[in-house]
Every structure is written in C-alpha cells, then in structure tokens.
Amino acid sequence: MTKTIAKTVLSLNLNGVVRDDVIPDNLLLVDYLREKASLTGTKIGCDGGECGACTVLIDGRPRHACLTLAATCQDSEIETIDGLSRDSRLTALQRGFNEKLGAQCGFCTPGMIMASEALLRRIPNPSETDIRDALAANICRCTGYVKIIEAVQFAAQALTEGEPAA
Amino acid sequence: MNETSPAQSIGVPKPLVDGPEKTTGKAMFAADFQTAETLVGRILRSPVAHANIIAMDIAKAEALPGVHAVVTEADCSDSYGVLPIAMNEWALARGRVRYRGEPVAAVAAIDVATAQRALDLIEVTYEELPAYFTAEAARAEGAVLLHDDKPGNIERDAEFDLGDVDAELAAADLVREIDVNCAEVCQVQMEPHAAFAEYDGARERLTIRPSTQVPFYVHKMLARTMGMAEGHIRVIKPHIGGGFGSRTETLQSDLIAGLLARKARATVKVVLSREETFITHRGRPESRIKMKVGMKADGTITAVDFTVQQRGGAYSGYGIVTILYSGSMIYGLYNIVSARFQGVRVLTNTPPCGAFRGHGTVKTRFAFEGLIDDMARELGLDPFAVRRANLLVAPTMTENDLLVNSYGLDQCLDWVENASGWKSRKGKLAPNKGLGMACSHYISGASKPKHWTGEPHATIHLRVDWDASITLLTGAAEIGQGSSTVMAQCVAETLGVDMGRINVISSDSALTPKDNGSYSSRVTFMVGNASIDAAQNLKARLVEAAARKLEIPAADVECLGEVYRGGQQDQGLTFEEVVMEALSGEGTITVKGNYDTIPESWGGRKYRGAAIGGTMAFSYAAQVVEVTVDPHTAEITVDKVWVAHDCGKALNPLAVEGQVQGSVWMGMGQAMSEETAFHEGLPLAANMLDYRVPTIIESPPIEVGIIEAADPHGPFGAKEAGEGSLSGFLPALTNAVADAMGVRAAELPLTPDRLLELLEKKVREDAATSGRNRGAA
C-alpha cells in the first residue's frame, strides 16, 4: 500500500456495545460487521441488494449492510442477529423460526429475522399481508416462505400474549 | 415408575436439532471462518467461450508484494469429475477453455485488493475456437469438438425400446404429440460457494471446510487433484446454506482453495461472488422433449415414445446420469409397459450442468403430464380419471425393472381432489381462473452407488460414555434439509430415549464414518436405516448390561427407554445406571450400524444404463394448482396449491411439510420465472435480479397432505420427502393455465411475455376460425 487510504474513526453502538474503530471510507458495513467486529451472523448472499441476507437494523430500520458504507453509520445504533438474543435465551422470533421451521438451511434466516424484528416493533400484531410486505426484499430458497409466515405469526402471538420477549 | 414409557420421537413434529444456531447467527458457514492470517483466494476466469490456451505468464503476479501463491493447471496432478467414467474436468483449465468464466488461474494474497491486482497481472494468450451455445449448433456437421474423445459433441446417447411401442400406438384410440422446450435453471442456494482451507506445512496436511453436499467426493477429488494421500486430508463440513444439487459434485472452488493453501503453505479462504456461483452452475439443462402418447378411450395409456435433448454444458459432470434419468423415470409412476426413449446429452460452450433437485425427471414429467391432460380433455375424461386409469399395484417390477414395493399415489389423488374441492369447483370458476393437477414421483436414493467399492451404503457410529449421552457420528451431510434431526429421531425412537440425549456430529472425516453424501434423496432411507441398525446394536448391549445388573436373563429385560426393568413390579435401573454397568470393565461403548440396498432394487440390464432409476422405494405426489390469469398483462397469480406426498412414514411431519412446500415452490420458480440466459456464452442473468427466484409476494399458500404408504424396507416405513413433489408443479401450473385460458404452454418458464404471445395467438386463431365459420354460414 503506497497510497494513504481515507479513513474514518467510526463510533457507533453495535448490539448495545459502544465501540470506536478506525476504518477505511470504502468499507461496507457488512464487511465491517463480519471482519472488523467478527460478527459473522450477518450473511452475504448476492453481489448487492438483491437477496436481503445482510439485513440489519440501523436505528431500528431494516437496511442492506451490503449497500451501506460503514462510515455513514457514525453515531448510529446497529442491531444484528448476533445481538438479538439476551442471556442466550431465544427471542420469540427466534423461537418461531426454530419451532415452526422457518429456518431450513439457515442462510437467509439472520436477514429474515431482522426484517421481521423491525416489522413486529412497528406492527405487533401483523396480518399475513403485513408480513409478506415486510419480508418482500428477503429471498429464501428453502421454505417457499410458508413456514416463515407461520414463524412470524407464532412470534407475534407469543409477544402479544405477554410472554417475555427474552 | 409404572407410567414410564419409551419417549416417542418418530411421527412427532420436531424442530431441527441445529435450529438454535441458525436462528441466533451462531451457525458457522464456510465463509464465516477467519483467522488473523487468512489469505484471500481469488480466481481468474476465462473471458472467452472456447479457446486454446497458447501461453500463460504468472511471473508478474507472483512477484507482486502480498501475493503468497499463484496456481494454474500445472499445480494439478489429475483431472476430476463426479462420475468415475467421465472425469474430464480440471480444477484450472488445462490447455483449453470451454466456457466463459472457466477458472484458469487463482491467487492467494494478503487482501482482496492485492489479490485482484495479481489477477490483473496474469497474462493469458488465447487462440479462439468456434463456440457453440445451443445443442443444435454443437451437433451440427463439422462442429469443432469440445473434447476429442466425444465425437459429434455428444456426451452420451441413451436409448431403450421396451414392450411393443409401434403396435401399442396403433392399438390406441387417441395418439397425440407434444414438443416442449424448458429453459436451463440454476439452484441459487442462498449461500454462495465458499471453502476455508488450512495447510499445515510442518506435517503436510490439509484441513478444509467446503460448502458441499458431498464431503466424501470432495475429499477424493482433493486427493486426486492435489496428488495427496487421502489420509493426509481432513474434510470438515461446516453449516451449509442449501444445495439443491449444485454441490453434489466437487466444485473447482473447493479444489482451488486446497491448491492455494498448499502452495501458500497457509490458510486460504475462497468465497465466490453470486455471479461466480451462477457461472459454477451445475443446474438443470435446457431440454427439448418430443413425446408421443397412445391412449385408449377409457384413459389407459398404451405406449409412450419420446426423445430428450439436453444442452449439458462444457464438461461431463453428472450428464450421463441426467440423460438416463430423463428416460428411465417415465416408469415407476403409472402402469406403463411399452415405451421408447432416445436421449442425447450434448456438450456446449456453456457452464456445466449438474444434478438439480428432481434430477433428470422434471422436464420429462412436464411434457408427459401436460400431454395426457390435453388427451383427457379430448376424450372427455377428468384429469383425475386418466391418472386413476393407469395406477400401479404394488409390489411390482416395472418394465425397465424398477422395484416398486409401496405405492400411495391413489391416496395422494384422493387427498388433493378432496382438499381442493376439485369435483365441485373444476369448470365452475370465474373467468380467467383455472385448476390444474399433475402427479410425480422420485427415488429414495440410487440403489447402486456411483463409486462401487463393496462398502455398505451407509454407516453410523454411536458412542456412549460415562456421561450417558449418546454421540451420533455420521458422514451424511446436513445441508439444511434436516438429516441430522432425522437420524437423531431414529436413534431416539429405537432406544426409547429423549432426543436431548443425542448429539449429532455430521461430516468430519477425522471423526465420522464415510458417507456418500446428501443427494438423490438417499439420506432418510439409507442413513435412517443405518441409524436404526446402530441403535438396535446399542440397545442389545444395554439390555445385556441391564440383565447382568438385574441378574435376570436378557430376554426378560423390559426396555422403557429411560428405564430398564425386569417386570412391572421392578423399580428397574435408570439409563445412567445401565450405561455405567455397560461401561464396566469395557470402557466407552462404540457401536455401528450399516445399511445396504437389496439386489432386486439395483435396476435392470435390459439396456445400457438401466441401473439409473433403480431405488429401494419411490415417493409419490399429486398436486392441484389454482391460478388467476390477468388477460391484459398475462401475469399469472398462483392462488393456492394443494399437494399430497406419499413419504411412507412422516418421521418428522414438520420437516416433511417444509420439504414438500419447498419442493413445490421451487417447481413454481422453474415453471414461472426462472431461467438462465446467455449472450455469446456470457451469462446475462448471473445475479438475483435477472435470475428471478420468487419473492414472498407471489408465493402461494401450499397446503400439504401427508400420505403414508409404508415401505417394507424404509426406516419405520419412510421414503423420501424432499424432491418428489417438485416436478408435478410445472405441469399442474400449465394445466391450470390451460383450464383458465385455453392455451397449452410448451415453453418454460411461462413468463408473462410467453403467455401473452400464446393468448394473442389464440385470439388470432379464434378470429380466423369464427371468420371461416361465418363464411361457411
């Protein structure tokens, strides 16, 4: 490396932990998460914005980590699948995807669960159409989506019936 | 203690044993492995479709600071391929490239930027040759051969002529033909191909984690390509992000990772882009099928006469097997005696095709089920009646010697007919709505393994130690289909213990017994049976120990899973106590279980390649598809699918439903939106925008009926559940569109542009007909 690469000191809240990293400006958020922060739960399934496997929440909103420059996330709150469960207890969504077989191979699952998480925070009791609309940027190749819808419904029911969200 | 009873694990919906890892992001896929010093592996790919490699200069790339290894064909000891009779591929092209994107060299460097710069510094001189992107062009007179030993660019001609086709066609009341063309499709499993390879230079040992369905085949091909002793390689299968057949053979990326790691004497990770994953391909070939069927007035099929031409791509891969399946599997679903098949697998300058879910059977099934639906209409018969007129009666042997021991197609038909309300709704739907149905079947594993070594088909090890947990060691590759769960269930059920006692370790060549891998729906049947065998062997050991401790004859020991006792009044021994007794004086217990197919299932000898199709058991499926067609835009909405699948016994009803839904839905993508496309051999749709895997929006509800026509040889009666219902969707959809709009689709996928052309053609023809009628009147 002869050239000096433009760098940024990135401060953000990642899964509840505040951290500072010096990163190159051209680093994608997904590479920051996987390689800098060693959080490999977030997946890369396509060459940019086509599959949704890298969906994370930035300030509560779902976003493709593969089309986001990490340096644009200054002072943001970022949530990934790796930080969703607390004290190793599965959240209602994670239990839904597990018990209703919303996850087969599991590769789309992190993105699918994060997109579903954003949905349930916005609409705690979603209709089937709400679920379909919210997950329409996330491709799954195993399930045909039938059991993914059931998984989200399971979680919504568990949450609205007052079960601890873990 | 009296109420103690063995835990039930079979027939109960069970979440996957590895579900929690997948839902928390903890599951480690190949690309997730990383060490501080992992090198980045990148591949240089041919920009041309067909050329001799005149020269290659890697000196500048090797000299670039940060580059640790550059590999070419010179680093490969041998060719590779999944079929022992057709190993004509090299990990890196040797002397010639045969498709655009074929790997020619690879580098390992400290970072991705350096790796890319190194690739740019490799100079390759190509002498271009004529290239052929269609089967017709490759077969044309005078075409340059892709492989010198394949005259006419034919990978394989396949044929059979059974019964008396000509006489039976002549004896039919109705003979009709269909000519269909189905586009090439790709698996597009969510995980791009990846391999993480560690080379231990001090010991000259390789450890690799490839994204594969067949760790054993990868192991063999690594040894062959790298010229290494098989015992010096360890293959560990990480979590796998789906396969659907794209990974049922060794891929170049697996081999290249190994080659780079050895040359760099370091750890190298190769992760392909989605585009590269598309180029690696191994999908379902474009197929042209011409089929003629004879039928009696009552719907009985008298004969089938058909040809299949497949555009196979540049290398053999599974090609011979694929073309043979496309013929042999005309049998086994219905009572067909006379059939004639001519198949040709063609080599072309496109990425190699492979074994996609429903291997070889899908497009033939599409042609057949569409044709007999039209014939039924012409004869005034209900589509269900035509199918019922041709049912098999099990047990039987088909004309091409396929063993059918169990057969639930009749029950599948009943279930979908009732569930869909067929009788009351068919023909009475609103305009532009339609109902269509079709049937399908699939093997539960190929009975003759590709690598015939005399070993059992499947081996399972069970280990029990002082902690009274049971470790199940299997080489079968868990790829998301739930195989580890099924094995744990089989063992738990046989022993009557809770599944929580069982830890499954899947596919680590240093630990687990060899297994051929996850393909052709072999795992539940073969490995499930081996699991039962192992558990029975373990149980015998535990019963012996209990008898010793209880001081009663072994025959008097009653096993209740968690309790072993001598009778109702006996308080008995806990599982832990039995295990301690069993270990006493002997130490850790390891037992194994095997499974082998029976020779009657090995397929026949009536024609060359007749073993293909031979299986221990067929699954059966029927489905009804309801559609609405927009007459203006020709967009098809699938409103609902009802599917019944005969899996013999649903070991895990939850997983069976998931597999069947996934199969039907994958058939939907192939039927409606998915296709590869090429511009002079460059893939136009090597991304997930232009290759259209369905989204959740257009994906329909899929209601599953589980039919259990138990197979006498299946584990608890079970047969396959993950492939058989795929192929039925394609004809069920086009039959539904025919019902709605009166047009027969002969080209797939039936995208809106193709359907609009059919609808406009029909309008023109109807106008011409009514014009003629008016003229006549």
Place this chain on the structure above:
Amino acid sequence: MELLSELKLHHPISVEDAVSLHAAAPTGRYLAGGSDLLVNVRRGIEQPGSLVYLDNIAELQSITDAPDQITIGAGVTLRELANSALVHEHFAAVAQAAGEVAGPSHREYGTLGGNLCLDTRCVFYNQSEWWRAANNYCLKSRGDICHVAPGGKKCFAAFSGDVAPALLLFDAEVELAGPSGRRRMALAELYRNDGMDHLTLETGELLVAVHVAKPSVPVTSAYAKSRVRGSIDFPLAGVALRMAMRDGRIAELRVGLTGVSPLPFLAGKLDKFIGRAPDQACLEDLRDAIRSQAKAMKTTVTPPHYRRRVAGALTLKLAQSLAQDLVEASS
C-alpha cells in the same frame, strides 16, 4: 470482503457545503441511500474518488406543505413518500410509485432524489467488471459498441425509476443547487433521450427538492408497474395515469411512462381521447396509442415486445379502474 475503489467520504451538513465539497473533488459523486450507486461502485462501473454523503443535510429530509404546493426534499426516503398522507391526498400516483420501488428494505433508505436520478439500466451494462470486459464493454461505459443495437451510436439503456413518471403527471419542478447557485426547472427537463447521458444536471449539480403545485380540484391518479416478480424488480414498464371525467366523458388524461426508453416521459397525442366515453373501444384505442409510444429495446432479459405491449395493457387497466372510481364518486 468486497473490493471497492478507494474513496474519501464527506459528511456535509448543508447543501452549500455539499456542493463545494463536490466541486473540490471532480471525480466525486453525491451519495444518498446508495441502493443504486453502491451497486455500480461494487461492479466497478462507477469509480468515484470521493463521495459526498447527503443524509446529514436537514434541508433535504422533509416534506413541506404550503397552501398551493408541496415541497419534497430529495433526501426523503421512498418509504416516507409512500406513506405520506399528504402526498396520497393530492398525488396518489406519486405515493403509489414510491411504494412500488424495489423492496421494502430498499425503500427504507432509497431516496426520492436517488430514484429520480437513477442511472439508466441495460442487461449489457449492469454486469460485473469481468463480464463487461469480456464483452468489450459498451457505448455507455468504456466501449464503442452497443450490444442492444449493434452499429448504432445511441445508447438505449432504459430509465427505470418508478417515481418520475408519476411526478410528470403533475408538472413537478426540480430545484437544483450547483457551483453557480440554485435554479428550478421542470422535471421533464431533467431528462434527455440518451441512455449514456440521460440527466441534464450540470457538473456538480445536486437535486435538492421537488416542488409540486396542488391541483385546484382533486385529481385522480394512479401508478402501475409490470415486473415478473411481485417485489424487488425494476419495472419492465411503468405507467402513471391521471384522469378527470365530466358527464361520463374523459375531460383530462395524462400518461407518464418509465422503463421503456432512456427517459421517463409523458405520452403525447392523447387529445383525441378528450370527450370520449371510457368504453371498451376507447380503452383499447388508448392501449394501442401507448403501445406505439413505448419503444422498449432489448435492454432486459424480458423481450421488448412484451414491455411495449404491457405498457399499453397497464394503461388500459389503470384507465378502466380510474374511470370506474370517478363514475362511482360522481354518482
């Protein structure tokens, strides 16, 4: 790890800062959501030396209601636009179009400005560096041959934004800021019929906002999009339609098109439909009129024949449904 060209990221907090940062770095680009630009950067199509990030500029982020017009900041996300009751009330087609862009996650960060300034698309252009190099590149980027129309000197890459045709229905104006200050012009003037260079923005100019005058009487409008899948896909053809009726006859009719040529545009020669009852014959004439103006070329894997026809078909369907709504509303 994805290989991106080396670049410097700037974080201005005002439009003026953004413009001067851009002027100081001539190989730079403005970056809003990035759902279009960063894909092209990843593919090596764009190799900007710097990116001027717009998300921290407050002026770009809001929808402002005034008595006679609304102003939509270029940084307003497509989700906000789709969900805006205000936009729905006056410009239904605009909200619908915004709600049809790509998929829900894209709309969370994709912006109005980004959708209006979307790069044109072509199946020979939206490919990797390896792919384009193997194909000798193309007119639009680094090459001298068009693979869509070999021998031609015009680029046919199709404009594929959904929102522009809807805004065209309402004579929207765009506000631009550049090194020489701010200016306003009709949205239609933002585009030219050249896939290589389809935006009339001056070097360094930034789209700041869209101004749309509220119609004096409520106007009925709608947007429809053809795509093979129900989500994610760009339009094979997109149709925005605005219609008014008097005494059972068409009193006003506008049709905006996207996805079928290098620019979004309002269909011409629709005067002949004014005064006609929207019966089947009228609707079919309208369909045919639009079909003849939707001159899609082979820029997608779906054949152009279909895109032309579906543009007409969508127009027919929209006109039919709006006419029905209008008749029901008046009765």
